[in-house]
Amino acid sequence: MVLSKKDQFSLLSKNNPSKKIFNLIISQIPNSIFSKLDFLFFQEIIKKKIVNLYLIKKKNKLSSIITVTSVKNYELLKKKIIIRLLINPVLILTNINFLFNLISRNSKNINSKYKNKYLHLLHLVIFKKAFFGNSLQKKDKILNFFFKKIVKINNANFFYLCYESDNFKANKYYKRNNFVIYNKNKKTIFAKKRII
Numbered sequence: 001m002v003l004s005k006k007d008q009f010s011l012l013s014k015n016n017p018s019k020k021i022f023n024l025i026i027s028q029i030p031n032s033i034f035s036k037l038d039f040l041f042f043q044e045i046i047k048k049k050i051v052n053l054y055l056i057k058k059k060n061k062l063s064s065i066i067t068v069t070s071v072k073n074y075e076l077l078k079k080k081i082i083i084r085l086l087i088n089p090v091l092i093l094t095n096i097n098f099l100f101n102l103i104s105r106n107s108k109n110i111n112s113k114y115k116n117k118y119l120h121l122l123h124l125v126i127f128k129k130a131f132f133g134n135s136l137q138k139k140d141k142i143l144n145f146f147f148k149k150i151v152k153i154n155n156a157n158f159f160y161l162c163y164e165s166d167n168f169k170a171n172k173y174y175k176r177n178n179f180v181i182y183n184k185n186k187k188t189i190f191a192k193k194r195i196i
């Protein structure tokens with residue numbers, strides 16, 4: 001379903017994701033929380049609206065993949081992932097560091113009184129070729145326009161997220177677009193931004 005348009009780009013909401021979308025997420029973001037799980041799990045949480053999936057397209061060509069979830073649903077998602085891993089001991093043994101890192105990630109410094117106004121940005125995949133001919137500034141404006149639409153649809157005011165400290169591309173993008181780093185450790189950076 002098309003939610004909004006800007007220039008030649010369209011924002012779409014997807015409730016029944018394809019395996020291609022799943023594969024693109026885990027290939028572009030190897031440390032994604034879904035990289036240790038399977039497509040059926042991803043499909044289930046999208047259908048149940050635990051996670052919302054949005055696509056940006058330009059003339060039917062995929063430009064960006066965005067997944068978001070509420071603070072409440074993020075905690076539910078973590079529980080579902082942990083349960084899925086627990087019923088498969090081999091996954092736990094081969095991904096113990098990943099599991100520990102997942103458990104330690106939370107909504108630190110998010111004011112619990114206003115947690116319903118925060119939206120967790122789980123994935124942001126941008127395909128540069130789809131923005132060919134647009135300046136970096138124009139590309140950022142297009143993405144920010146659609147971010148505002150996503151936040152409004154979800155009745156929120158803020159995005160918050162975390163990414164690996166060695167993900168230099170993500171770090172450059174979020175700094176350039178005025179996301180504020182509010183916490184970090186050796187492996188993870190936590191950032192947030194008020195979307196007006």
